[in-house]
Amino acid sequence: MPLVNMTVNGRPVAREVEANTLLVLFLRETLRLTGTHVGCDTTQCGACVVHVNGRAVKSCTTLALSCEDAEVVTIEGLSDGEALHPMQAAFREHHGLQCGYCTPGMIMSAVGMVRRLGTDLDRDTIRDELEGNICRCTGYQNIVEAIRAGALAMADRPDA
Amino acid sequence: MREFGIGQSLPRTEDLRLVRGTGRYTDDIAPAGSARMYVLRSQHAFARIGGIAIDAALEVPGVLAILTGADATADGLGGFTSMVRRTGPDGQPNFEPPFAVIARDVTRYVGEPVAVIVAETLNAAKDAAELIEVDYEAQPCVADLALADAPGAPLVWEQCPGNLCVLTEVGDKSATDDAFARAAHVAQVDFRISRVAVSTMEPRTAVAEWSEADQRFTLHASIQNPHMSREQLAGVLGLPSHRIRAVALDVGGGFGLKGVPHPELALVMWAARRVGRPVRWTSERSEGFLADCHARDQIVHAELALDEEARFLGLRVRVKANFGAYLSLAGVHCALGNIGGLSGVYVLPAIHGEIRGLFTHTVPIGPYRGAGRPEASMMIERVIDVAARDLGMDPAELRRRNLIPADRMPYDTGFVFTYDSGDFPASQAKVQEISDWNGFERRRAGAWARGRLRGIGMAHVIEIAAGQLDEMGAIEVDTSGAIAVTTGMQNHGQGHETMYRQLIAEFMHVPPDKVSVRDCDTDQIPYGFGTGGSRSAVVAGFLLETLASKVIAKGKQVAAIMLEVEPDQIDYREGAVFAARDSNRSATLAEVARFAHQPMHLPPGFEGGLSHRQMTRLAGPTFPNGCHVCEVEIDPETGHLDFVGYWVSEDVGKAINPMIVKGQVHGGVVQGLGQALGEYIHYDEEGQLATGSFMDYQMPRALDMPAIGIVSSDTPSRNNPLGIKGCGEGGTVGALPAAMNAIADALGPLGITNFDMPATPQRLWRAIRDAGGMPHAMAAE
Incomplete structure (x- = not known):
């Protein structure tokens, strides 16, 4: 399986993934960051939006492998410690x-x-x-x- | 107002985790070693299954088990039962096929489970599903309600000729016939209430584990009513219900859908026991469109009889309601259980209805916000607007003339309901003022001058809330004085965790940060009805007040021992302090709680601890009400409709948290407007679902929806001491008829008298074109 490297919520991660793994499942199932949700299967609902290199993207239609070297921020990474964003x-x-x-x-x-x-x-x-x-x-x-x-x-x- | 108590718009406690993404939805929990379940579904609306070949699928690496109807028969799996039974056409109890959890030798709707694949990964399960060969022998089917009772229509069940399952009459036929016989005018309308998909943003989902040691299931699921679901699942699986622990954590929307047990809950439990591993299942959205119970889907004929002074004499309705292929837990209830809403807020001396419930080759019908209330409201409120148009009257004036006066409360409608309270004329006056109802014709003329059609619609709302009067709860005080609240109701967006804290602050003077609210869990509390029917605020208000008073009474006994006075000398005061009257001796709730947990200090026989659990029963249901006004503008060239204004006056009785009440109204209204505007489930002639994703099924989006103006017109309920009425469903109950009345009003000048939802651009454009378009003379006026 190919290896993917990215930064998620400020932490570097390197994991082997199947090539067809979607970013949202990589976040939810591999990294157990379950704040990002799946609400549909046609890229309509936006429950899965995360930031990739500062841009809001739908992680249900983004391959994890396409985020090589990317900075990914999820809802869990938005707040600064105790204080809410x-x-x-x-x-x-x-x-x-x-x-x-x-x-x-x-x-x-x-x-x-x-x-x-x-x-x-x-x-x-x-x-x-x-x-x-x-x-x-x-x-x-x-x-x-x-x-x-x-x-x-x-x-x-x-x-x- | 007490700090943190009733009546304050406190921000919600649960938001602290939900906005951080640290909520705990069922699919977020993945027990160690869990396997995944995928459901292979019928591709045919009606087919005999000759055989299912699974050998090739079993070879897929990672596959743990493939289960079919034959396995279900061998294991004795049953089906879900209907909670409501009425009469069939022969006057006997209606035919009730169990809602099968997996097809045996026949499939009766597209999406019906045919095989269950359990595998190490979801991809493996899906790969295996593609290799399963099902030998279908397709049969002619009927999916459209309008055709279900046509001569020669294919039968869903041989036991039900004409697909007629339920035939019931309500009201007084002879009195209604008399009323129509002496009417000066009879207004009539035919319409269809479309079929919709509830579409909670969190799909249905469940995780099941079987403990061989305990001989017991643990089910975590996205459900509104763990206790009722457990009972139903125990029946399907053939176990006593105590062998199932059902838990609902955070639930991403319910609206009735998740109050109905669905086949996959039973299948995931069955699969977990068969493979000896925890098993996870989560619906995909396209699966949800196929297999979530749909809602509404009725064909209505309504007639209103009026006298010379435009006073209502009688209402007559004939309704055909779709049940789908099986009866879901609440399918019959949706068609009949809330029909009492037909009487509206009006003096309406005679009502008669005939309701036919029909089977079709479609997924079963279940509840959706209102569950029959919006349908009943459509019937009375649409026909009133038709009468007003017939008579050339302002629909607001026609309503005003027929409203139940406030001084006649409590009011026995003579039909089904007795209303405990409400001031409908005041409510209508308030919404007319904030909507500038009287200035509408100017706005219409302005729109015409711009080449646009404009319409306004009004609808009164009245709905039964908290019809399920009973609930169980517990308040437990620990040795630090912190309070845990448990009830059999379940929070899925309504803000229970905040509301309970406000009630505890009110009754026990304890700040929110010292209160915790437990998940709805059948191991935490032995009974619960769950959340639904706009009940939670009403039920919780009475339940927690009762529990709190018992705990305080017990605390006074303990404090009396501590402070060495008689219990009747103890007062419970602000700041959660037990004080001995006429003295300076006192003890805090925490001190009393600690003392109560030290039996060595208590007299022999005195029951230690400081907690109380009981069931309560409300004196009666409540009737939240209100008056809605919707204003629309339609571009006749494109058929595009804009909701240009929406206003609500609402009577929820005493509001515990007005911010949450307004949020419930907003959300409810938009669910009604969404159905009016674009949501629409369509099956083709083959029973194939044509609207099976958010690409084809038009969910309301922010840019389609108006800002909603709300004014309170609250009158306290007389059926509970706090005067709370509830607020969950009224928004939808009002929005559907208000929107359809507004659309009819916009189209009326073109001579269009029957326009059914949804008001999509294509359908509006065609209706306007067929009527000859917008005359230039109108635009010039």
Whole structure:
């Protein structure tokens, strides 16, 4: 089996994987990082979004081998120790989650959105940008509020 | 308001793990040495199975076992039973085929389990599945409800001619006939309530282990009701239920789907026992579309009789409801159990309904948020709008004229329900104000000037909540004064962990960080009904108040011993302190709890410890209600529909956490709007599922959905001391008819009177084109 090397949440990992192993299964089953979820099999729902080299990607349609030498950050790697990342805190503060299953992907997409589009996001932009993330519980309204607030909070945290 | 107590919008405790990705969903646990299960499913809607060849598949490296219907028969596997029984066409109890967990010699829906493959890896199991040869002899089938009772339609069950399983009447036929005979006007409408897939974001999933030493299963599963699931699974597997421990950890959405035991729960347990290893199973999304119980799917004819002053005289409905190929636990319930909602919030002297439940070659129907409530609400609320249009009346005025006045509470509808409380006129007035209902015609004219159709729709909501009155719970205080709460209800997004902490803060004055909430686990508590039917807040409020008062009473006895006074001299005060009245002596809850766990200090015969467990029974169900307004705009050139506004006035009684209540309303509304807009399960003539993934099944997305304005119009329930009513399902109950009324209102000026969900661009565009398009005269008005 081929060997893959990558950095996950700041730690170097090197593992043998079958060539057809998807990144999401590599994270969940091999590394036991189960915060990244699988909600569909057609790259529609976004429960599996992680950051690869700073970009939000759907790990259900990314081969683990394609992440050779990449920096991968999952939901578990977003917060700095005990303190929540501003986007995580905003989701809690604004009740942007109910069952929590889509939440890791939502938060990783939201942080990616801020990195691409800046910290002052209007609600229509946020709704458009969430095209690739499905939530069944919240009706999206509080997710939109959470992302708007989380983005503004990230403005005060340039490192976030 | 007490700090952390009832009525505060506290952020949720459970979020602390969920936003970090450290939740514990069932698929996150992978016991050492666990194998994987994959299910081979029927490719045919109706076929005889001549044989299943598994030899080649068994050769795949890593395969541990392949099990088929023949093995199930040899092991005596049964099927799930229906929790509701009604009458068949002959007046006898309806035919009830057990919901088989694996096909024997016949398959009756596409996706029915045919073989189970257990292997070291999922890939090995899937590779093996491809090598299994099933000898199908396909038969003609019927998948469409509209054709299920057509002459000559293929029969799902030979025992049920015409595929008619249940034929039931509700209400008073002769009184209703009389009402129609003297009516000044009769409004009529025919519509179809589409078939939808519940589609929780977390697919169904389970991990089973069999202990040979204990002769006992442990099942971790994504389920809403471990106790009820356990009973059903014990029946299928032929064991006493105490040989199963069922546990639900974090569950990624339920909405009724996960309250219904599904075949794979039994199969994964069976497989674990057969291979002697823990076995994991997780549905893929495409599998879920095939094999998760679908929901709704009814064909309705409704008629409303009105007098000269537009007062309602009677309602008549004829309903055909799809059951699928088998009866799921709650399939019959969905068609009949919540039909009481037909009476709405109106003075409606006579109601009669005839409900036919039919088998088709499709996956069984199960509950989905509302479970018959949105359907009943559609029937009364759609026909009211049709009557208003017939009479040239404002639909809001027609409703207002017929509302049950607040001063007639409690109100016996004369049909099924007796409403305990509610002020429907106030609720309607509030939503009319925040939606600027009276200014709508200006907005419509503005839209027409822009070449757009615009419509507004109103729907009142009333739903029975907490109809399952009983529940068990426990409060246990440890020697540090920390409190553990256990109930038979299960948290899958509703915020139970936060709500229980708020209730404990209210009743026992203990801060949230000293309270823990246990997982719903049949080993932790012997009984539970689980979560469903908008019950948890109502049930928990009464249950935890009762438990807390018992624990405090016991604490007073202990404190009395400690402080050397009589128990009736002890008060329980803010700060969780037991104080001797008229003295400076007191003891904290932690001190009392520690003392209570030192039997050597207690009098002989005094029961040590500080905890209490019991069942409670509510005095009655509650009736959360509200009034919804939906506003839509449609582009006649493209058929694109925008939800341009949505407003709700809600009466949930006393809200424990208003933030959570609003979240429940948002989510419920969007599930209703999603069905109105685009969600649609379609089987073709061969019974093949045409909408089997999120590529073909249009889930509501953020950009399709409106912001929702909510105003409270709460009146306390009289059926529980805290006045709580519940809030889980009302959003969906209101949104489906409000949206369809708004769409009908937008299309009405074109002469379109019957437009069924879903309102996809293609269907809207075609309906508008068939009606001759949007006249230029309208746009010029």
